[in-house]
Amino acid sequence: MDYLPTTKQIEYFLSVAEHMSFSKAAEECHVTQSTLSAGIAALETLLGHNLFERAGRTVRLTSLGETAIPEARKMLEHGRNITAMARSKNQPLTGTLKMGIIPTIAPYLLPQLLPNLQKQFPNLSLQLQEEQSGALVELCTKGAVDMILLAFPYEMPNLRQVEMLSEKFFLACPQDRWHKKTASIDDLEGQELLLLEEGHCLREHALAACSFRPKAKKDAFNATSLATLIQFVQHGYGITLLPEMAVNWGNIPKGINIVPFKSPAPQRQVGFAWRKSHPREKEFMLLTKAIKDLLKKAG
Amino acid sequence: MDYLPTTKQIEYFLSVAEHMSFSKAAEECHVTQSTLSAGIAALETLLGHNLFERAGRTVRLTSLGETAIPEARKMLEHGRNITAMARSKNQPLTGTLKMGIIPTIAPYLLPQLLPNLQKQFPNLSLQLQEEQSGALVELCTKGAVDMILLAFPYEMPNLRQVEMLSEKFFLACPQDRWHKKTASIDDLEGQELLLLEEGHCLREHALAACSFRPKAKKDAFNATSLATLIQFVQHGYGITLLPEMAVNWGNIPKGINIVPFKSPAPQRQVGFAWRKSHPREKEFMLLTKAIKDLLKKAG
C-alpha cells in the first residue's frame, strides 16, 4: 500500500511555494485559506514532515519542501500532458488511423484518395495495410486496425458496415475475341473465366455474378493480383470480370477490350467496416463521407 | 482554470491498462469494481475521450489511452519521489544542515568535533559559516542558516538557546610578566588588557568579567582574531583573557603564561540557538546532546 500525494495537494503546495504565502496561494487556487491550510497540513501529515516552516508572519520552505518542488512541478506537468493530449484529439481525424484495405481496391482507389485526404486532413496519419477480406476482418475485430475498406457482401459479425460506393463489373477480354458493344452474363457461359486465387473476395463476387458455374476454372492460371489477371487476359488465356475502379483508374494494356454489361450490370458494393464499440466511430463516418464526396468529384 | 487528473484516477487507469480488466484492476486497487469503473469514467469525462474501448468481454486501449500510459507512469513516479524523499528524512541528522559559528569558537572546537560527527552521522553534511554573533543571529532569524553556535549571554529574540558547555577564562600574559600560580580579577586592574575588535562577543564577555573599566584599551591593538591577540600578548603588548577551548585546543606559543583564575573564575557559556519554529528542532537537540557527549570524552 503506497500512499501518494493528491494532485490538489501538489497544486496547493506549489502555489504556496511560489507566493510564500498561504493566503495568496488560497486566492490563486480559488479556495479559502482554511481549505488550503488543511490541504497542506494533510500533505505534510502524509509525508511525515513539514514542507513549510511557519514563523509568525513569514513562511519558509523546509529542506524537504525545497527539494520537493521540482518533483511536484514534474508531476503536474505530466498530468497536464495527458489532458493536452486529450484536447488535441478534439479535432476529428487527426493523429494516427490504422486502415486495412483489400488488394482489389487498394491499388486503384488509394492513388485517387491519398493526395486529397492529405490535403483535407493534414494532421491525419493513415497507416495502411493490404490484406484479403478474411484477414482484415480478423485484424479489425481484434483491434489491430481501426477500420477496413473492403467489398460487400462479406461475413463480419460484430463489425459495423457502411457502404461507400457501388461499382459495376466490366467484361475484360482479348481484343480479337469480342466485338459487341455490350455483354450479358449469359455471354460468359462456355468462356474461359479467369479468377483471382482463393481468398480474394472478388473471386466470390465474380462467381456470384454468374448464374452458372464457369466451364473451366483453369486453376493453373489463378492470379494473385488483378494486374496479373489482366496480363493473362491480354495474352489470350481467357476473359475476366473487372470492377469499375480497375477499369477507370488501373492500367488497361493495349489488346484488351473492356465491355460494359447490359443493365442490370453485375456489381459489388465497396465500403468501410469497424468495430461497433470503437470510440472514434464518429470520425469514421466523417471520413467515409469525405471520401464519398471526393469520389463524386473524381467521377 | 485547468483541471487535472486525480492521482487516484491515474492509479486506476494504469492498473486497468496493465491488467486489461476493470475487475482485476479493482482488486489490485482494493476498491470495488463499481468504484473503479466510476473513477475511469470520471477521468474519461475529464479528458473528453475514452481511454478504453469496452467491447463486450474484452477491454482495449484507445489511441489516447496508449499514448497516455507513459505520461501517467511518470506522473505517479514523481509523486512517489516526493514521498520517498520525505521517508529518507525519517532518519534524523541526515541531509544538509547549515550551521553558523562565531570565530572565537570555530577554530578550536571544530577540529575536535568534525571527525567524530562525521563518524557518528555519516549522512549528515554540515555547511559551516563563520561570522560574528550579530551576523549569525540575523542569518538564523531570517532562515539563511539552521542553527548557530555562539557564546551566551547574547540578545537573540525569537531564537531558542540551548547551552552546551560552560568554559572558564584564563589569563594569558607574557612569561616574564607574571609568576603567580593563579590570578584574580583584581589583578587585572591597571594592566594593559588587550581585546578583540568591536563586534566580537568575546570582547564584551571579557569586559563583563572585569568589575572595573580596564585602564587603557589601546584601540590601536584591537585584534581581529584570537590568534592575533595571542601574538600581541607574546610580544609584550599586554595581557588578555582566553577561553578554555583556546587554551586547551589552540596553539599557545612559547613565552606565554596561561594562568587560571581563583574560584569563582570568570566564564562564558557556549551553546546553540535556532528558530523556535524550525521543523528540525528535535534533530538539533539530538546533535547538541551528541556534541556534549563528545566533548565530555575529549575532556
Add this chain to the structure above:
DNA sequence: TACACTGCATCGAAAAAATCGATATATATA
C-alpha cells in the same frame, strides 16, 4: 436456441472528504 456466465455500467444509500465561515492564536508594527 435457450440459459447461465462473465464483466462492465449504473443506481441509491452510506461513509468519507473537502470546503467554508467564523474564530482562535501568534507575530510583527505602531
Add this chain to the structure above:
DNA sequence: TATATATATCGATTTTTTCGATGCAGTGTA
C-alpha cells in the same frame, strides 16, 4: 499595549467517494 496581518483550528455543510445491489450486453455452453 493596541492593531494589523497571517496561519491554525473548529463545527457545519456540501461534495465526493465508495459500496453493495442490480442492470445489461456480449460469450460460452447444454
